[in-house]
Amino acid sequence: MSAIFGTVANFWDELVGRTGGPFGIRFILQPLVASALAIRDGVKDARKARRPFFWTILRDPTRRRERVEEGLKAISRVIVLAAVIDIVYGVVVFGGLRPVQTATIVLVLAIIPYFFVRGPAARIARRWMARPSPREHPKPSSASPVLAAGANPGAVSVELSSRRTGMSFQRTRMSADRTLMSVIRTALSLISFGFTIFQFFAHLQGKELLSGGTHAARNFGSALVFLGVAMLIIGIVYHLKFMLGLRYTRSELTEEGLIHSQSQFPVSFTLVVAVLLLFIGLAAIASVAFRAGPFG
Numbered sequence: 001m002s003a004i005f006g007t008v009a010n011f012w013d014e015l016v017g018r019t020g021g022p023f024g025i026r027f028i029l030q031p032l033v034a035s036a037l038a039i040r041d042g043v044k045d046a047r048k049a050r051r052p053f054f055w056t057i058l059r060d061p062t063r064r065r066e067r068v069e070e071g072l073k074a075i076s077r078v079i080v081l082a083a084v085i086d087i088v089y090g091v092v093v094f095g096g097l098r099p100v101q102t103a104t105i106v107l108v109l110a111i112i113p114y115f116f117v118r119g120p121a122a123r124i125a126r127r128w129m130a131r132p133s134p135r136e137h138p139k140p141s142s143a144s145p146v147l148a149a150g151a152n153p154g155a156v157s158v159e160l161s162s163r164r165t166g167m168s169f170q171r172t173r174m175s176a177d178r179t180l181m182s183v184i185r186t187a188l189s190l191i192s193f194g195f196t197i198f199q200f201f202a203h204l205q206g207k208e209l210l211s212g213g214t215h216a217a218r219n220f221g222s223a224l225v226f227l228g229v230a231m232l233i234i235g236i237v238y239h240l241k242f243m244l245g246l247r248y249t250r251s252e253l254t255e256e257g258l259i260h261s262q263s264q265f266p267v268s269f270t271l272v273v274a275v276l277l278l279f280i281g282l283a284a285i286a287s288v289a290f291r292a293g294p295f296g
Contacts, residue, residue, distance in 0.1 A: 026085055034111075184235070194284075225281070229282065229285060
């Protein structure tokens with residue numbers, strides 16, 4: 001019995017020790033990425049009126065396998081990255097593999113955040129979409145004419161064209177959000193791999209496991225971090241400039257009576273995630289450049 005308790009205690013100590021060892025930033029970045037993917041898929045579930053993700057897995061045996069495979073496929077890259085980093089950590093720190101601990105890390109950092117966040121995200125998105133809007137039923141005015149049945153076909157055609165043009169602004173806004181998402185994915189990959197490379201060689205140098213200089217590899221990792229942050233800054237600035245121009249054009253067309261502008265532009269959660277990731281990237285820069293900050 002004492003041997004079992006000793007094994008469990010050693011397992012727990014090595015597992016908890018990962019938070020303060022090399023690659024500690026993964027305990028922030030990987031759950032954040034998994035949660036962001038869960039929010040994205042939760043919003044999709046709300047738009048398609050699908051049943052809650054985790055509830056379906058628990059209560060619907062006919063669709064359980066389908067939903068589990070769907071979720072694992074959505075976070076497959078996060079799972080692979082979490083496993084690879086933990087394998088490298090085990091080889092460097094313990095001198096061998098720790099498969100059970102690696103599986104636990106993958107479960108905690110990738111699978112659990114995704115599976116538990118997707119359902120609540122879908123519920124919040126569903127309530128947000130169902131909330132009443134004061135512009136949902138606008139009063140008749142010169143900017144929003146109401147056409148009676150049997151109206152002139154030409155007037156009907158003009159009215160439909162005006163509404164389609166107004167809806168195209170929403171489609172353009174969502175396209176801009178998708179573009180920013182691609183920037184976030186690329187920047188996150190650069191920052192994560194750059195910081196991992198830097199920490200890996202810094203740890204090897206500290207343990208005196210490598211002979212010779214490691215400056216080239218560490219400088220390469222630092223360059224990736226700087227490049228990821230710079231790309232994120234450029235993407236955020238470009239997104240803001242584009243959205244301001246889009247809003248200005250929409251206001252001009254509304255004032256001229258060419259569109260109705262009844263639908264509002266909601267808060268861009270993609271932009272919020274980009275700004276949060278920017279702060280994390282700046283903290284990573286402070287760590288690799290000045291050995292300061294939360295990751296130093």
